[in-house]
Amino acid sequence: MSLGRETLACCGLFALLAAGAARAESASGESAAPAWLRAPSARGPLSSVLAYDSRWAYGSLAAGVPLGARLRSGGVSSRDALPGFSVNAVLSASGQPGRVDSSPSWLRGALLLDRSGARSGGWLGLSSGEGRTGTSEVTLRLGLGAWRALTPIQIEGSVVTSVVAFRGDPRWSRTIVQHVPVGDDSSGQVFRDSSYTVSGDHMSRWLSGQGAARWQRGRIELEASGGVTAGEGATRRRWAQAAFQLQLSRRALLLASFGTRPAASLAFDPAGRPRSMIGVQLAPWSSPRWAMASAIRPSMRAWVTRRAPAGRLAIFLRCQDAKRVELASDFTDWLPTTLEPAGGGWWELIVPVEPGLHRVRARLDGGAWEVPPGLPRSPDEAEAPAGVLLVE
Amino acid sequence: MRALLVLAACALAASLGSASLAAGDTTADAARLKGRLEPDAAAHVLAIVDEARSAGLPTAPLVARALEGASQQARSAVIVAEVRALAASLGGARDALGTGSRETELVAGASAIQAGVPVDSLARLRASRPGESLTISLVVLCDLVARGVPQGTATGAILSAVRAGGTDRDLLRMREHVHAQIQHGQAPAGAAQKGLRELLERRPGAREQAGGSARRTP
Numbered sequence: 001m002s003l004g005r006e007t008l009a010c011c012g013l014f015a016l017l018a019a020g021a022a023r024a025e026s027a028s029g030e031s032a033a034p035a036w037l038r039a040p041s042a043r044g045p046l047s048s049v050l051a052y053d054s055r056w057a058y059g060s061l062a063a064g065v066p067l068g069a070r071l072r073s074g075g076v077s078s079r080d081a082l083p084g085f086s087v088n089a090v091l092s093a094s095g096q097p098g099r100v101d102s103s104p105s106w107l108r109g110a111l112l113l114d115r116s117g118a119r120s121g122g123w124l125g126l127s128s129g130e131g132r133t134g135t136s137e138v139t140l141r142l143g144l145g146a147w148r149a150l151t152p153i154q155i156e157g158s159v160v161t162s163v164v165a166f167r168g169d170p171r172w173s174r175t176i177v178q179h180v181p182v183g184d185d186s187s188g189q190v191f192r193d194s195s196y197t198v199s200g201d202h203m204s205r206w207l208s209g210q211g212a213a214r215w216q217r218g219r220i221e222l223e224a225s226g227g228v229t230a231g232e233g234a235t236r237r238r239w240a241q242a243a244f245q246l247q248l249s250r251r252a253l254l255l256a257s258f259g260t261r262p263a264a265s266l267a268f269d270p271a272g273r274p275r276s277m278i279g280v281q282l283a284p285w286s287s288p289r290w291a292m293a294s295a296i297r298p299s300m301r302a303w304v305t306r307r308a309p310a311g312r313l314a315i316f317l318r319c320q321d322a323k324r325v326e327l328a329s330d331f332t333d334w335l336p337t338t339l340e341p342a343g344g345g346w347w348e349l350i351v352p353v354e355p356g357l358h359r360v361r362a363r364l365d366g367g368a369w370e371v372p373p374g375l376p377r378s379p380d381e382a383e384a385p386a387g388v389l390l391v392e
Numbered sequence: 393m394r395a396l397l398v399l400a401a402c403a404l405a406a407s408l409g410s411a412s413l414a415a416g417d418t419t420a421d422a423a424r425l426k427g428r429l430e431p432d433a434a435a436h437v438l439a440i441v442d443e444a445r446s447a448g449l450p451t452a453p454l455v456a457r458a459l460e461g462a463s464q465q466a467r468s469a470v471i472v473a474e475v476r477a478l479a480a481s482l483g484g485a486r487d488a489l490g491t492g493s494r495e496t497e498l499v500a501g502a503s504a505i506q507a508g509v510p511v512d513s514l515a516r517l518r519a520s521r522p523g524e525s526l527t528i529s530l531v532v533l534c535d536l537v538a539r540g541v542p543q544g545t546a547t548g549a550i551l552s553a554v555r556a557g558g559t560d561r562d563l564l565r566m567r568e569h570v571h572a573q574i575q576h577g578q579a580p581a582g583a584a585q586k587g588l589r590e591l592l593e594r595r596p597g598a599r600e601q602a603g604g605s606a607r608r609t610p
Contacts, residue, residue, distance in 0.1 A: 328463060330452070330453070330456035330459070330460065333424060333428075333456075333459050334456070334459045334460045334462070334463035335463065336463075354452075356452070356495060356496055356499070357495075357496040357499045357500055357527065357531070359456070359460070376531050376532065376534065376535035376538075376567065377534070377535050377538035377539065378503055378534055378538060379503070379506075379507035379534050379535075379537040379538035384464070385538055386460075388500075388503075388531050388534070388535070390496065390527060390528070390531065
């Protein structure tokens, strides 16, 4: 079985798409590429899905590694520069506890070459098969896709060619007839026809085409996707799925889907849902660029102060989704001072503070300085108001 | 005669001690400003600080304001102007609130003056609550102005609340009501008037109501 024609066609199309993406790119600004395509670099190296569908509860793990720094067209390597080429490796495993080996798709690997611009891009992928189902076994998949952002809608189309090996399939069985010598008679050697059937081994190609439209607002994304799969030895299959995602926190995504997606459609997207399901995806090392995490802004929720021994003041600031909390005040000589995590979303700073009226500002993750929650404001700074703290 | 000599010696020693302390303060201020401000700006700020110290005004807020400007990378001229304006406001606040006012009152009063509150309004506020701290009243007044309540409306609301016997806790509660109303989309002026009405309706039982979320350090 040769993949020559498909490979050449895919590479040619990919080159065209990449060129298109290059024209559409902007020098600055983040790529609006689909979340699944950005996953290895934005979601972190590992994510897991815990889900329940109509048949069973199952879990999956996906590991993604950005193998290459993004390479700009000029060949200058820069991680932050967009757009550019990137190469990602994805490995995913899924299954039901106690039935891991019963699922034909429990372990998959894929290699993705991605060319993403600010508003459009394309990808080329190679994926391992997912084991044997009945008499057929998908050994290799070659995929090609393109996406375009038409804010707030994003559309994507892709084609996947699958190499399928049929083993022992009666549809390709052959009857072999042999003339077997059974003895001699007066006229010479006597032959008898003997026939037997060899169950057929056969290599075939399946072609899947699919399209998806996504709509995103804030922490919510809705997706409608559908496609068709056809090929030798397979009945033509149409499919459609509606999916919903809600970004619960920077690391957690609520997933729900209605409808089915075939394995060819999931070959490069380990977070894809094969059936109607509801679940949670957890990505402990995700960055703010993951999925809709950028819609989540760290925020200050509460401020508490308490007198500490030796003329010091214990300051507690409760924050959500913050990785770094800093405070600046006249009692720090207006030098940013980092608070220490104290658990439960609270951050703590114990600092010497004289009794009196003090001006205070705080900021999260290096963002803008703000008035800590609940503190009265000082009116004399229009651009960066300060909070007023009375220490007695 | 001997007693007079002893008295004079004591006065001399006290003045020398005071001068020594002042010199020490100046040195400490200079050390804090060094490296944060340009030398010329630091010299100007120190001159303003020394002048304020001589006038008996609090100087820590002046140095802090200079450092705040430096941390915001403000231009030297702007920093010096800000410090000078704050020193003038502190002086105005002391004139309005009285020489016996606490430092926190002067600082809050200066902030109110810089927010556009007339000096005579501070004097009326003092007259409405003689002998008691006006720090919280002034802080709440500044907060209302900072949240967009017109200065006249905010000043009137605070004066009315204080004259009606509103405590610091009442004022802080009124501030939170006003804040909540503004967050719910009400115009700041209307929110302040509504907050005042609620405070006046609660009086005189407001004193017994505990659980206010005063932002004070225990």
